[in-house]
Amino acid sequence: MAVWESSAADISPPAVAHAPSWATTVDHKQIGILYIVTSLVFLAVGGLEALVIRAQLWKPDSHLVGPEVFNQMFTMHGTTMIFFVVMPMLFGFGNYLVPLMIGARDMAFPRLNAFSYWMFAFGGAVTYLSFLAGGAPDVGWFAYAPLTEYAFSRGTSTDYWILGILISGIGTLATAVNLVTTILTMRAPGMSLGKVPLFVWMMMFDGILLIFALPPVTAAIIMLLLDRSLGAHFFDTQAGGSAILWQHLFWFFGHPEVYVMALPAFGIISEVVPVFSRKVIFGYESVAAATVAIGVLSMGVWAHHMFTVGMSDALDAIFSGASFLIAVPTGIKMFNWIATIYGGKLVLASPMLFALGFLAMFLIGGLTGIMLAAVPIDWQVSDTYFVVGHFHYVLFGGSLFAIMAAFYYWFPKATGRMMDERLARWQFWLMLAGFNLTFFPMHIAGLLGMPRRIYTYSADRGWTIWNQLSTVGAAMLAVCFAVFFWNLFDSVRRGAPAGDDPWDAWTLEWATTSPPAPYNFEQIPLVRSRRPLWDLKHPEDPDWEHES
Amino acid sequence: MSEAQQGIGHGASACRCLASCWMPLLVLLALGHSSLAQAEDLSVFRPAAQPATSIRDLFNLVLGITGAIFVLVEGVLIYSAVRFRRRPGSTDPEPAQVYGSAPLEVAWTVAPLLIVFVLFLVVVRSVVEAQDGNDDDDGPVLRVQVIGHQWWWEIVYPNDDPRAAFGTANELHVPARTDGKTTRVELELLSADVIHSFWVPRLAGKTDLIPGNTNRMWFDSREPETFYGQCAEFCGTQHANMKLLVVAEEQDDFRRWQENERKPAVDTDSAGRDRFLALGCVNCHTVRGTTARGTVGPDLTHLMARRTLAAGATQNDHDQLRAWIAGPDTIKPGSKMPNMHLSGEDVDLIVGYLESLR
Numbered sequence: 001m002a003v004w005e006s007s008a009a010d011i012s013p014p015a016v017a018h019a020p021s022w023a024t025t026v027d028h029k030q031i032g033i034l035y036i037v038t039s040l041v042f043l044a045v046g047g048l049e050a051l052v053i054r055a056q057l058w059k060p061d062s063h064l065v066g067p068e069v070f071n072q073m074f075t076m077h078g079t080t081m082i083f084f085v086v087m088p089m090l091f092g093f094g095n096y097l098v099p100l101m102i103g104a105r106d107m108a109f110p111r112l113n114a115f116s117y118w119m120f121a122f123g124g125a126v127t128y129l130s131f132l133a134g135g136a137p138d139v140g141w142f143a144y145a146p147l148t149e150y151a152f153s154r155g156t157s158t159d160y161w162i163l164g165i166l167i168s169g170i171g172t173l174a175t176a177v178n179l180v181t182t183i184l185t186m187r188a189p190g191m192s193l194g195k196v197p198l199f200v201w202m203m204m205f206d207g208i209l210l211i212f213a214l215p216p217v218t219a220a221i222i223m224l225l226l227d228r229s230l231g232a233h234f235f236d237t238q239a240g241g242s243a244i245l246w247q248h249l250f251w252f253f254g255h256p257e258v259y260v261m262a263l264p265a266f267g268i269i270s271e272v273v274p275v276f277s278r279k280v281i282f283g284y285e286s287v288a289a290a291t292v293a294i295g296v297l298s299m300g301v302w303a304h305h306m307f308t309v310g311m312s313d314a315l316d317a318i319f320s321g322a323s324f325l326i327a328v329p330t331g332i333k334m335f336n337w338i339a340t341i342y343g344g345k346l347v348l349a350s351p352m353l354f355a356l357g358f359l360a361m362f363l364i365g366g367l368t369g370i371m372l373a374a375v376p377i378d379w380q381v382s383d384t385y386f387v388v389g390h391f392h393y394v395l396f397g398g399s400l401f402a403i404m405a406a407f408y409y410w411f412p413k414a415t416g417r418m419m420d421e422r423l424a425r426w427q428f429w430l431m432l433a434g435f436n437l438t439f440f441p442m443h444i445a446g447l448l449g450m451p452r453r454i455y456t457y458s459a460d461r462g463w464t465i466w467n468q469l470s471t472v473g474a475a476m477l478a479v480c481f482a483v484f485f486w487n488l489f490d491s492v493r494r495g496a497p498a499g500d501d502p503w504d505a506w507t508l509e510w511a512t513t514s515p516p517a518p519y520n521f522e523q524i525p526l527v528r529s530r531r532p533l534w535d536l537k538h539p540e541d542p543d544w545e546h547e548s
Numbered sequence: 549m550s551e552a553q554q555g556i557g558h559g560a561s562a563c564r565c566l567a568s569c570w571m572p573l574l575v576l577l578a579l580g581h582s583s584l585a586q587a588e589d590l591s592v593f594r595p596a597a598q599p600a601t602s603i604r605d606l607f608n609l610v611l612g613i614t615g616a617i618f619v620l621v622e623g624v625l626i627y628s629a630v631r632f633r634r635r636p637g638s639t640d641p642e643p644a645q646v647y648g649s650a651p652l653e654v655a656w657t658v659a660p661l662l663i664v665f666v667l668f669l670v671v672v673r674s675v676v677e678a679q680d681g682n683d684d685d686d687g688p689v690l691r692v693q694v695i696g697h698q699w700w701w702e703i704v705y706p707n708d709d710p711r712a713a714f715g716t717a718n719e720l721h722v723p724a725r726t727d728g729k730t731t732r733v734e735l736e737l738l739s740a741d742v743i744h745s746f747w748v749p750r751l752a753g754k755t756d757l758i759p760g761n762t763n764r765m766w767f768d769s770r771e772p773e774t775f776y777g778q779c780a781e782f783c784g785t786q787h788a789n790m791k792l793l794v795v796a797e798e799q800d801d802f803r804r805w806q807e808n809e810r811k812p813a814v815d816t817d818s819a820g821r822d823r824f825l826a827l828g829c830v831n832c833h834t835v836r837g838t839t840a841r842g843t844v845g846p847d848l849t850h851l852m853a854r855r856t857l858a859a860g861a862t863q864n865d866h867d868q869l870r871a872w873i874a875g876p877d878t879i880k881p882g883s884k885m886p887n888m889h890l891s892g893e894d895v896d897l898i899v900g901y902l903e904s905l906r
Contacts, residue, residue, distance in 0.1 A: 067785045067882050140782050146759060147742040147784055152698075237759035243743055244758065277632070283648035286657075308745060308780075309756045310763040313679055317672050324664040328657060335656040336648075338625050345643045346633040356629055363621055367614040374610050374671045376603045376678045379753020380592045383745060383780040449590025449749045451780045454788035461590060461776075538642075546647050 026110035027518055031117050032096030033414065038121055039089040040485075045128075046080035047481060049073045054438075054474040057467045060459035070455035071138035072157075076127075078141030079161065082257065083168055084124040086399050090264040091120075091175050093406050094203045096414065098179060100509035100516060101197045103188025103524040108181040109174075116171040116178065123168025130160035137161035140453065142254065143224070145235030145246035150228045162225050169218055176210035179203050188508070190527035194288075195547075197507045197530065198281060201288050202267030205295045209256050209263070212299060217253030220246060244309055251302035259298040261395060263291060265402035266333055269355050272405045273337050275505045276352035277344030280543065283336045284530060290329035290336075297326045307378045316375045323373035330366055334359065349503070350424035354405035357432055361397025365390060368443065383453075385466075386446025392439040404431070404484070411488075412502045416514040417495030423487040430480035437473030441466040506531035589750075589776045596750045596775065597730075597767045599678035603753055606674045613663065678753070687729040687768075690722060693736045696744030696757035696779065698884060699786040700846055700859040705806070714809045714836075717846030718859045720794045722769050723802040730768040737763040742784060748777030748794050756781055772797050778860070785882030791860025805853070812837025813849045813905050820901025823894060832885075835905065845885065852906045858883065870899050 022030055052073045056064045065073070095113065099106055107113045130136045137157045139148045148158050183204040187196065196204075224246070226232035233239040235246045274281045281287060303311065303319040311319075337359060346352065368390040372378050381387060404427075411419050445466040450457065457463055501510040510533055512521050525532045529543035595601040634640070693704040703720050707713040722733050737746055739757040747754035751767040779790035797805065813835050815821055824830070825839060832845035840848075854864055861880045862868045871878060874895050876885040890898065 067788065071785065071787075138785075144743055144782070147782070152742055152784060240760075243760060278634075278642050280645045280647055282646060283653050286648070286653045308754050309758060310761065313675050316675055317668075320671055320675075321668045324668055327664055328660045331660045332653070332657055334621065336653070338621070338628055339646075339649075339652070341625070341628045341632060343643060343646060344632050345638070345640055346629060348633055356625075359625055360622060363618065363625075367618055370614055370667070371607070371610050374606060374667065374674070376599070376671070376674045376753060377607050377610060379678070379755070380600075380603050380607070380749060382754065383747075383782075447592050449592065449747075449776070449778075451747070451778060451787075453782040456788050541645070546645070 024114075026106075026114045028095050028099050028107045028110065028113060029414070029516060029518075029520075031113050032092045032094075034117050035088050035092030035095055035120070038117075038124070039085050039092060040488075042080050042084040042124060043089075044481070044485070046077050046085055047478065049077040049080065051474060051478060053077060054471040056455060057457075058471045059468075060457050060461075060464055062456060065455075067455045068135070068138065071453070072136040074453055075137045075140050075161075079127065079137065079165070080124075081395075082141060082261070083165060084120070084127070086261045086395060086403070087172065087257075088120050089403055090206075090261065090399070091116075091172075093268070093403075093410070094179055094206070094264060095175075097410065097509060098182060098200055098203055099186070100413075100512065100520055101200050101507050102183060102186060102191060103508050103521065103527065104182065104186040105520050107178050108186060109178050112174050113178055116175040119171025119174070120168045123164045123166070123171065125164075126167055127160055127164030130157050130164075133157075133160065142250060143246075144243075144250075145224060145227075146237045146241070146243055148224060148228075148246075149236050151236075151238065159225070159228060162221050162228075166218065166221050166225075169214055169221075172210060173214050173218075176207035176214070179207040180211070183207075188524050188527050194285075195527065195530045197267075198270035198284065198287055198291075199264070199267035202263040202270070202291050205291050206260055206263045209260055209295050209298065213253045213256035213260070216249045220249035220253075223249075244306075247306050247309065248302070251305045252299075255302040255305065256295075256298045258391075258394065259294055261399045263294070265358070265399040266291070268402040268406045268409075269337060269358055270333075271505075271507065272351045272355040272409050273340050273359075275409075275503055276347045276349060276355070277341045278347065279340050279344040280531065280534075280546075281336065282339035283332075286332055287336050290332040293329035294326060297322060297329070301326065304373055304378070307375050308382055320373050320375045324370065327366065327370055334363065334366075349408070350419070350421055350428065351405045351409035351503075353425070353428045354401050354408065357428065358398060358401035358405065361393055361401060361432075361435065365393030365395075365397055368393065381446055383451055384446035385442040385450045385452060388452055389439045389442030389446060392435075392442070396435060396439065401431075404428075407484075407488070409503065410509075411491065412495075412498030413509055413514050413516070415492055415495065416498055417491055418498050418502060419491040419495060420487050423483055423490075427480050427483045427487065430476055430483065434473045434476030434480055438470050438477060439473070441469040441473075445470075501533070504537075506534040506537075508532055590778075592749045594750055596773060597752070597770050599752050599767065600750055602674060602677050606670065609670065610667065613667065617663075687731055689732045689734055691734050691736065692720065692722075693738065694720070694746055694757065696737075696739040696741075696746070696783070696790075697844075698741050698784050699779070699790040699880075701746075701779075701790070701792045702740070702846065705809070712810055714806075714849075715834075715847045716809060716850065717854070718792050718856060719854050720792060721802060721805050722794065722796050723799050724769050724772040724796045726799050730770065732766055732768050734764065734766045737765065743781050744779045744783050744790070745781035746777070747780040748775050748792070750775050751777075751794060754780045769796050772801075786861075786880055789859055789861040789880050789883075791856070793855060793860070808853065808906075809850055815901060815904040817901045817904045820897040820899075820904070823897040824901050827890070827894070827898070828886075828888060829898070848902065848905060850905055851902050852904075858885075866899070866903065869902060870895060873898050873902075 022034060025031060052065060056062055056070050133156055135155060135157045137160060139153055139158055143161060146152060183200055223234040227234055227236055233241040235241045235243060237243050270281055270287060301319055301323045303315065304323045307316055372390060408419055408424055445463050448462055450463045498514050500514050511525050525536055529535055529547055531543045535542040593604060595604045691706065693706060695702040701718050702715060703717060704715045705713060723731050737755055737757045739759040741759060744757040745754045746757060752765060755763050755765040773796050775794040777792045777794060779787060830840040830842055832842040834841050834847045836849045857864045857868055857872050858880045875887050876883045877887055
């Protein structure tokens with residue numbers, strides 16, 4: 001206890017935290033901010049790529065960019081958003097918040113943490129250097145073999161993709177190990193695993209999921225590299241290799257990856273919804289247990305991406321059933337969040353607006369997910385725009401809405417300033433409208449037979465109006481993000497001072513200054529329950545009397 | 549509540565907006581539904597054969613179930629968000645802290661489990677139905693081989709007598725139903741290069757064509773009609789222009805078509821033929837009855853019997869054919885058919901010859 005009870009004057013913060021350069025920092029908060037800022041840059045780039053896609057599809061028989069550029073755009077858009085935006089953005093929040101939330105001074109391995117960030121940044125840079133080396137990757141973010149074999153993908157663009165993902169994957173795995181270790185070993189006294197904030201709980205399972213899911217795809221990528229550069233034949237079907245093997249290895253990672261991007265988002269929602277409903281989370285244990293169930297089940301559903309490759313009926317049925325099952329724990333979370341809102345006194349500040357947006361939109365993504373898990377329906381709609389609509393409702397309506405809630409919720413902690421609420425509202429309504437206008441029509445285009453990844457279509461197919469609605473929606477989203485970037489930029493300079501605990505919240509990060517000192521806490525409040533600051537503020541009715 | 553929260557009490561309007569933002573979505577939904585039922589050529593909601601019909605029925609069922617869940621959950625969510633918002637300037641104490649409720653939590657675990665279990669059973673039944681079809685239908689069977697190429701479809705009608713076997717491209721002809729009996733069309737799906745996916749939405753779901761594997765799928769025939777299909781798995785530069793037609797025609801028409809296709813080419817244009825055979829065309833293309841035996845590109849024996857060029861990239865008429873021969877890249881950028889940089893005279897000769905292949 002001595003450490004937390006020392007006063008600030010007694011503790012010399014680590015020298016590196018004072019270093020003028022962010023390049024050498026090992027402080028988890030600075031690394032977290034580096035992660036977030038870097039992924040914001042990639043968000044802008046990935047968004048521009050999406051705009052090129054939408055511009056090309058504005059009208060039938062468009063010659064705006066042609067097939068080569070279009071294929072590069074959707075490959076880079078997917079790769080960027082998954083590997084260089086959503087995942088690192090969530091890691092950024094995890095890095096920043098996990099030690100603060102568990103009352104630790106830093107991550108378990110601060111130098112490894114810095115290494116992780118630089119691997120991510122380097123991996124992203126390598127992937128984008130392909131533009132200077134004769135062309136960006138154009139084989140899709142899923143990089144199906146044998147299209148990615150040298151015979152069908154000449155030049156170096158696919159090699160840049162492989163190396164970029166490989167390098168950033170090293171960083172991702174190190175972060176996963178770091179998070180799990182930190183959460184398991186560095187919690188404040190009194191904070192048992194049953195008392196950590198749900199965001200921390202979900203970041204821990206995020207790490208565990210990655211530790212299981214990343215090695216297979218890393219192996220697959222190295223095998224592909226061997227095929228391409230040393231003439232191995234793992235996926236080379238002309239020489240007896242297997243085209244399906246790649247899909248199994250890739251989706252063994254690729255499906256859990258969806259939950260890697262969803263679990264921290266669930267964690268964010270589980271923090272924001274209670275605070276702004278002014279209620280304790282409804283059913284902490286079942287939300288936590290549902291996280292475990294989702295983590296376990298997500299490892300067993302990868303082949304639902306492969307219903308059209310000609311597996312046996314039995315395998316199709318098993319993977320279909322397992323996929324259906326994920327709806328159960330996800331539903332539990334959804335119901336618990338709504339039950340938390342029910343009977344509360346909702347403060348509709350920007351974080352809560354985005355959290356409500358998350359709940360409303362993610363539900364749609366989940367329900368179309370149930371449709372896709374029904375094998376025969378998948379035979380019709382897989383690889384169509386229906387799927388594009390579905391997973392954008394999951395990852396944009398889900399993860400990205402949650403990320404926005406996180407920005408508005410924790411920005412005051414990280415900067416000591418509030419973000420502008422008026423701009424936040426503008427952004428929220430633009431985002432909600434633009435998002436639905438962009439992605440809802442995609443379901444209809446898909447049901448009308450529009451496949452994904454086509455750069456052009458003819459006018460007689462009846463897809464034009466739906467594509468135009470999508471493109472208008474995408475333009476609205478562009479404005480929405482411009483508002484967001486301006487709000488961030490302006491609030492850092494001129495935002496109203498926030499104070500330590502502007503939202504009257506209950507978890508430990510609000511017990512320190514905004515922004516926190518390099519060593520995080522002068523004094524850790526006594527942790528006897530899941531909401532230590534509630535206990536401090538409500539000594540008449542502390543939480544520990546209600547927790548088992 | 550701190551000062552920061554004082555300025556954000558516009559809860560009421562925000563919530564009304566939240567509720568009203570669903571209106572455009574519902575309008576879109578309605579528009580979408582009418583659009584799906586209109587005469588669109590690829591709508592999965594306008595099936596014309598098995599198994600597409602039973603898939604549509606399953607889709608409607610699942611749509612009903614998920615739609616009910618959508619209305620219910622979204623309704624409770626919006627109701628809660630509107631009903632329990634804090635009034636501006638309110639200084640109420642914190643609401644009652646409810647830590648959970650075992651009966652409720654069990655209920656919303658068990659109820660979805662039951663729904664999911666029923667869905668699973670329905671899906672299993674539907675899978676079996678869609679895969680095997682109706683066993684007591686003892687109508688004739690037509691077996692066809694479909695081979696995916698970057699970026700066109702090779703269609704082979706095998707026959708026990710090799711001389712009666714023939715191949716065509718991008719156009720699959722099948723007989724329509726006669727005397728209430730449907731023909732069961734069984735496809736054997738192969739790939740010559742990368743993964744493709746065979747998809748004609750109004751007939752059946754998609755099945756991938758995987759190099760090194762043989763996949764099978766089936767559909768039955770119905771009324772005479774032309775169906776549109778396309779490659780559904782990204783297969784490289786010109787994935788977008790890898791389309792195909794399925795032509796279901798009356799038994800007699802189908803028989804005549806088959807007999808014509810079986811014949812070697814008969815042409816009346818010897819000058820054009822000689823030029824065609826002298827140029828590089830023969831390295832890739834076959835014209836049965838001549839020395840052209842290439843297998844990389846489509847068989848051109850009865851080219852003019854086809855409606856489209858370059859796997860549906862364009863109509864098969866004189867102008868388009870000429871443009872295609874003169875510069876494939878202008879019609880299908882990235883196409884594997886090279887620009888031969890032919891002189892105008894050569895183009896005329898080749899086009900003249902090809903147009904004689906009926």
